[in-house]
Amino acid sequence: MRDFSYLRASSADEARQASLQAGSVLLAGGTTLLDLAKCGVMEPETVIDITHLSGLGEITVDAGGARIGALAKMGQVADHAGIRAAFPAISESLSLAASAQIRNMATIGGNLLQRTRCSYFREPDVFPACHKRNPGAGCSAIGGVTRNHAVLGTSDTCIASYPGDLAVALVAFDAVVELGGRTVSVEDFFLLPGNTPERETTLQRGEMITAITVPASAAPKNSTYLKVRDRQSYEFAAASAAVGLEFETDGRTVRDIRVALGGVATKPWRARNVERALVGKILSLETVEAASRLAMEGAVSHGANYYKIELAPRVVARAILKVGGLA
Amino acid sequence: MTIMEPRKHGDASDGTVGGRQTRFEGNLKVTGGATYALEYPVEGLAYAILVQSTIPAGRVVRVDTEKALAAPGVLMVLTPDDDLGLLVASDWGGNRPDNQPYYPLPRQVQYNGQSIAAVVAESREQAVEAANLICITYEKAPHVATFNDAAAGEGKVMDNLTSGWGDAEAALAAAPVQIEGEYSTPREYHVAMEPHGLTVKWDGDRITVWEPSQWSHGMARSYSEWFGIPYENVHLVSPFIGGGFGSKGAALAHGAVAAFAARKLGRPVKLALTRPQNFTNYGGRAATRQTIKIGATEDGILQAIVHRGASETSTYADWPEQTGSATPILYRIENFSSQHRVVPVNTVTPGALRGPGKNPSAFGIESAMEELAYKLGMDPLELRLKNYADHDYQSGKPWSTRRLREALTEGAEAFGWSKRSHEPRSMRDGKTLIGWGIGCGTFPVIQAPSEAMIRILGNGRVEVVSGAIDMGQGTYTILAQTAAEVFGIPVDQVEVHLGDSRLPGSAIAGGSMLAGSILGAVHKAATAARDELIGLALNDEKSPLRDTGANTLTFSGGRIAAPRDQGPSLTLSELMAALGRDEIEVLRNTLPDGATAQEQHQAWTSMAKVQGPTMGEYSMHSWCAHFAEVRVDEDFGTVRVSRIVSAFDCGRLYNPRLVESQWRGGIIMGIGQALLEEGLVDQRNGRTVNNNMGDYLVPTNADVPHIEVISVGIPDYGASALGGKGVGEVGIVGVAPAIANAVFHATGKRVRDLPITLEKLI
């Protein structure tokens, strides 16, 4: 690990100012940053510690929705009574993520910006070819071990999946990232790899995530996050789904439904085609299964990740049936 | 049957052999008082880091070290260009070629992740940073990534593992019922919590090595031979180990590199492998595959087994992970044929990992037996009991003890096996399919001569002194219990000193051979020390017990007295004071009387004197039967083990509490093997890409169900002096097939290649 200088920011402005410098990086819980620094993927020259900034860790929930400060810990958000009541899928996405130790360290802002678990991305000395690390260098994953790579949103340059859970629940419920001066929806915040897999979000140098807001409505209140993986705990998703559902007054016809997928796409993936197929329909096993299959429209496998194309719709279907009271 | 339910603490019998004494060194471990190899506070340390190959095969043409040497804090860079002046050390058998140079950083690249250079710097971070600046030019050669590559070929037959009797092919052909299956297991890794590494310091031509070790004497020998210094000059210290599982029994190249650097720099050096380096610097369990054909009568009597297996090895050494070793001894079989090959590929040489030799073998035969049961429409338990082996058909010898029948029947009873419905997919709970399966396991009883010292001190304390290792399996505790029992004192009056090559020699902590071997030596030494004390007490004129007229003494409740209450009773310290003695010291070993110094050295530092399971008049093994319940999500293919009952015949248990812990640990590793563990190799460059604990999955607490363990063993004095058989290895053997069989019962899908990940079931 390279020597770096350490700056403890005393204000958000100071942090932003300092992070304008090339080679500088913000430090929150450090669970992504330190990990990748040890792998030699991130080699910061200056680390700007934002954990002491005040006012960035608050969680408030009211009738209009939730506002989660960027420095709130994963564990705090998962356990927050208001979040659990109004956004169960958000709480579950966090409590099913990582381990208790990591959830106690890691922040919401850092969580959104976690990096892919692509093995090739994580071993620069052995696999120099990685467009994401080194634009133009090639992609070692294509043709290699791809069990955890994405089937949706891939490009010829990068097939790495976005591994996080929280962001999946956030895109389902139209959450917005506050970046100090501007706001952007979580969905637009994340970028497809296209020809620029090194650009993962619209975050600009000198910007900082200050909070995330999520509007309240009936669908997120009746929501769930379903995460499927080989190991019972402490593993990233093979496939996951965040689903929220609101019925018409008849209790059977879908008025509003939100569906997003994790573990299968290059970014947190909102499945609007599944939603469209169900709005106005009476929820049944058949309608749900047929609609869930639409989630894989355009999916491409790269070898060992083929199973995700079969698995993901089943996960979506189960999650919908669960919130619809049919499973 | 003894169901191992936790009992209240503090029973007086806990402190004797067979008692449930809690872990002797437990307090030290949970309070951080136990010092591990990489934690020794040594002044003036320099830090070494290894640089490894990033190609699978070829030659190092050039190493550009200029930038690294110029980096801050760098003290030294070692490459294949440096002649370290080392000599090859002995192999396991104690055989050593004369004056053959040893290159721990070789020029020839034989696998991806082979150490080829090292950097030493003032700090570890500086060393790592400088290592990144080293530029290596290779001349690449073609490689074979795994034994599934077309170029790997068939490999070579291991003649010593070819076994057969009767006419297996003919009996198979004639059998009315036949099954055939191919079973495979992937590369698996030890992933001990404590990484490999060492702290090393020279004083003149004497060296101290703080290194986690399953065998302090054997590893000390390697250091002495590499550096051409007398064995006595090596001091290897390893009182605590954070997990070995077979990986820490031998000194490895990184030890030679660190020790060389320390000598050259005249400074102590610490070297710790990174987690990814722990996947390539030493071998895990080899990948295996095997075909098994079984012929049987219509009522399920086995007629023939034909087995053909193979395992990966490296291109420079043959390490067979046997696939046909449980196969011949689990069942009564008149016609048998087995052959095992090793297939060289570009990997580090595989090594021993819990249950070596028996574990993949049991996966094959125990899966195949269950396939046969379904072909016959017979209960798998009944099939196993029907073909019970009354003796060892391979060696022709009688079993010393074999209570596998009891393990099967009592395990089945505790599990509730009789309530099982035979048809696959016949037990469910909503979307969850439920299945039950059996897997039997075995591990040979192996013994090695050992030595121990007992010291009775003037203050009444008793010291047990041995170079034996405790890597968590309970050596400290059972040795304390043994001494406590012999002297009739509480366990807390005993001190145990272990894990040091300067202490008396011992069997390796591996192959489940340590407890039986070292306990024999400690018991012998303690009894001799007690006899010496009795002799003094009855004859020394200063002794208050002299006039009792007794011809022996009793040791009980912390007091020493003549039998039948004649005369006074004294504590150990009172008696020692009366005798005017500060210390009585007795050294004993279990070699034949009159063993020379050279034979002793050979016994403690090589495997030359190890006794195999059929070298005497009996065939000696531990046995077990696992019963597993799985719950499989029908849509997702995810398997959760919901319940395990395992019954063991390991002879007499020296400490049931610690034995349970060993068994449970083995079973938990078996769950990982069945469902999670797999080294994923990139065919293009032979790299294991999931070389970290985020991606190489082992079970978490949430994956571990209720595990009930049952002991059905009886003391086996043919197997060891105190009647125990091995407990550490056998626990994992048979777990994976029990789970695979349960998965078949749940889903109707037979998964023949481990691990059983979800994509194999959807």
Ligand SMILES: Cc1cc2nc3c(=O)[nH]c(=O)nc-3n(C[C@H](O)[C@H](O)[C@H](O)COP(=O)(O)OP(=O)(O)OC[C@H]3O[C@@H](n4cnc5c(N)ncnc54)[C@H](O)[C@@H]3O)c2cc1C
């Ligand atoms: C073994 C392991 C398992 C894991 N499993 C899961 C899992 O199952 N599911 C899951 O969702 N996650 C998982 N994670 C990822 C984990 O959730 C993230 O590492 C964590 O949330 C990152 O938060 P942090 O505060 O530690 O971020 P840091 O490491 O401090 O920062 C991460 C990145 O975000 C930047 N950053 C941090 N805060 C801000 C801010 N306010 N504004 C702008 N930039 C910022 C940093 O500069 C850095 O680039 C796992 C991680 C590990 C190590």
Ligand code: SF4
């Ligand atoms: S998939 Fe993306 S992250 Fe992985 S090696 Fe290819 S370019 Fe790099």
